[in-house]
Amino acid sequence: MDIRSKAMAALFPTDILFQTSYWAQVKARLGLAPRAFDIPAAGPGKDVLVLLKPFGKHNIAIVPQGPEHAPSEEEYGTFLEDFSVALAKTLGPEVAFIRYDLPWLSPYAAMMGNEGWDVFPEPRVRELRMNMGTRFWNIRKASEDMTVASSLVVDLVGSEEEMLGRMKPKTRYNIGLARRKGVSVQEADARGLPDFHALYRQTALRNGFSPCGPEHFSAMFQSLLSAPDRSDLLFLLARHGSDVLAGAIVGISGETANFLYGASSNTKRNMMASSLMHWTAMLMARERGCVRYDLGAVSPADTPDHPFHGLYRFKTGFGGRIEYRSGSWDYPLRQDVYDEYRNAELMHSAHERHALRPH
Incomplete structure (x- = not known):
């Protein structure tokens, strides 16, 4: 060759x-x-x-x-x-x-x-x-x-009502619950990275994985300034009052949005901030021309003994399909x-x- x-x-x-x-x-x-x-x-x-x-x-x-x-x-x-x-x-x-x-x-x-x-x-x-x-x-x-061999991909097609209709009832309820409790989701820039990294370290400690250092996330934002292609990042923070409850970094290339890194607080977990955050990310990604939102790793099936079963239960709530790579x-x-x-x-x-x- x-x-x-x-x-x-x-x-x-x-x-x-x-x-x-x-x-x-x-x-x-x-x-x-x-x-x-x-x-x-x-x-x-x-x-x-x-x-x-x-x-x-x-x-x-x-x-x-x-x-x-x-x-x-x-x-x-x-x-x-x-x-x-x-x-x-x-x-x-x-x-x-x-x-x-x-x-x-x-x-x-x-x-x-x-x-x-x-x-x-x-x-x-x-x-x-x-x-x-x-x-x-x-x-x-x-x-x-x-990365992942089994990934949950949501199609960003149809009206907002149709997209919500493809979700599981519990996920739709949690999105509405977060709004009713006053959770807000805003797009952030690199100045929000310290807040995100603090949440990310909490998430790593809670789930037992080794976190990336802050330089990894800084490199992602610095590279946007000089990249010759049209790749982009969505950086979202979910807040309730003065508390940052969840964060997400989503990479965009072509018509695909990839959920790259997420983090959530140990407190106010009943606010369901992550559900509203992902729904907001899907809508923003669609505004930027995406037709797919790749949520990343899940277990291949609904099997409780799989280490990614918790991710399966949360992510499949948004509808979509599993891609087996x-x-x-x-x-x-x-x-x-x-x-x-x-x-x-x-x-x-x-x-x-x-x-x-x-x-």
């Missing part, structure tokens, strides 16, 4: 925020090195953003929500292999492995729609299917998905370095799971 390096500003417009020149600038501010490539074999106008992340004396090549071009399902593995070989030659020997966060439809999507079915086949079975027809059988399922996959180039990185990931995941348990 032939791939050709190109300028970051020349990346083609896309609905995938994580494949834009804007996202390349965000990650460059956070210490990653972005590279862009045309993929002539995929057809005219097909390109990809790759991020190089340092790991010791080596680099990891990360393809965030890409490549956007999806071959036929039976060619997933052979396409990834051919692209990986071409990318490795271009990036050089410092790259230890390539990680793809594939936006492609999962081969198991039909199974995921069955109620109560909440797990994929074990990784080895998935690897056998992905490597079928490849020459080297070198594609590995990542230990964790970089293929998740994250690795192509090792230096097996020793890859094993070291994977072991570190597994240890980190074990620590996070321990933090989530009651003590």
Whole structure:
């Protein structure tokens, strides 16, 4: 496969925020090195953003929500292999492995729609299917998905009444309840980031995950000033009196709005501020030309023992559909370095799971 390096500003417009020149600038501010490539074999106008992340004396090549071009399902593995070989030659020997966060439809999507079915086949079975027809059988399922494999997407079509009508009654009630209790949602700018980050740290502590530092959010706003594409951010804060109860950062690219980061207070949770905040974000995103609002991670089905079941219950209240994507996959180039990185990931995941348990 032939791939050709190109300028970051020349990346083609896309609905995938994580494949834009804007996202390349965000990650460059956070210490990653972005590279862009045309993929002539995929057809005219097909390109990809790759991020190089340092790991010791080596680099990891990360393809965030890409490549956007999806071959036929039976060619997933052979396409990834051919692209990986071409990318490795271009990036050089410092790259230890390539990680793809594939936006492609999962081969198991039909199974995921069955109620109560909440797990994929074990990784080895998935690897056998992905490597079928490849020459080297070198594609590995990542230990964790970089973003999300199951995402709740709401269509922003029809009147406001029609959109509300597609929601569950409880969600409609909570939106009205927040209004009746005096919750207001306003668009904020970067000056509101300290309030948001304080809420975000509360949310991380409450839910047992490691929060991003404030520099991550600052980079997102700073990059808007110089990004050559039309990516945008919606930054909303929900307030009740002088209290900030919830916040959301939503990225916009093309016709898609992506809920990127959310936070909520430990107090006044009966005000249902988050429900009103997301409804407001949907309406504002639609005003900016979006036809989809991607709420992000959910459990694949209504299964209480899944770690994302709480997100499933909240997000499916807004209506919409679950998109089942293929998740994250690795192509090792230096097996020793890859094993070291994977072991570190597994240890980190074990620590996070321990933090989530009651003590």
